[in-house]
Amino acid sequence: MYSQYKLQNDTGLLHETASQTAGPFVHIGLALEIAGFESRSDEIWQDLAKADAKGEHIELVGHVYDGNGDLVHDALIEIWQADSDGNYISNFDNKQPFSGFGRSACAIDGDFHFHTVKPGPVDFDGKLMAPHVNLAIFARGINIHLQTRAYFEDEVTANESCPILSSVPSPTRRQTLIAKKEPSDGKPRYRFDIYLQGEGETVFFDF
Numbered sequence: 001m002y003s004q005y006k007l008q009n010d011t012g013l014l015h016e017t018a019s020q021t022a023g024p025f026v027h028i029g030l031a032l033e034i035a036g037f038e039s040r041s042d043e044i045w046q047d048l049a050k051a052d053a054k055g056e057h058i059e060l061v062g063h064v065y066d067g068n069g070d071l072v073h074d075a076l077i078e079i080w081q082a083d084s085d086g087n088y089i090s091n092f093d094n095k096q097p098f099s100g101f102g103r104s105a106c107a108i109d110g111d112f113h114f115h116t117v118k119p120g121p122v123d124f125d126g127k128l129m130a131p132h133v134n135l136a137i138f139a140r141g142i143n144i145h146l147q148t149r150a151y152f153e154d155e156v157t158a159n160e161s162c163p164i165l166s167s168v169p170s171p172t173r174r175q176t177l178i179a180k181k182e183p184s185d186g187k188p189r190y191r192f193d194i195y196l197q198g199e200g201e202t203v204f205f206d207f
Helices: 156-161 171-177
Strands: 006-008 014-016 057-065 076-080 101-105 111-117 122-124 127-129 132-138 146-152 178-182 189-191
Touching: 076 111, 101 111, 127 156, 146 171, 146 178, 171 178
Parallel strands: 057 189
Antiparallel strands: 006 014, 057 111, 076 101, 076 132, 122 127, 132 146, 178 189
């Protein structure tokens, strides 16, 4: 895959420029604590919701696997989502109770981890999308970040009527977009494992 940008050589012909991937050390500049550096004063990190944020507080966790089924330790995950009322935050401010945007690195054990609130349904051309979290995946070997969504297994009715989720034709493929609830000692925890290739590959979107 090549960049859309071109350079003109002496003959006047345009040739595609070379491309580069995002990794393998993207977390060094974007997740300083994981890389062993001191955090910035206004760090974008994995805690989207403070204690006084409105809504049901949850954890969203998961692994990223490559085509061989091995953990991708250098993946970086960004998420953005609506608040508990189904509204997106227009201006990022992590000093507010809920920021709507977060970032987590998988550099230690291959696990990403977010503290957030369960989003509300979002309007889409007059129809309601089921509660979901948008994810962007950056990692070695990926020229352009991948985009997917995590829906919640306990939102069965909303999932069935969601115009985006229902547009995925195969029930088996739709299951790759469902975060599963798992036991936890505190707030509800949902697991959403991402498979970059191979059997069970996660559905990725081209928004």
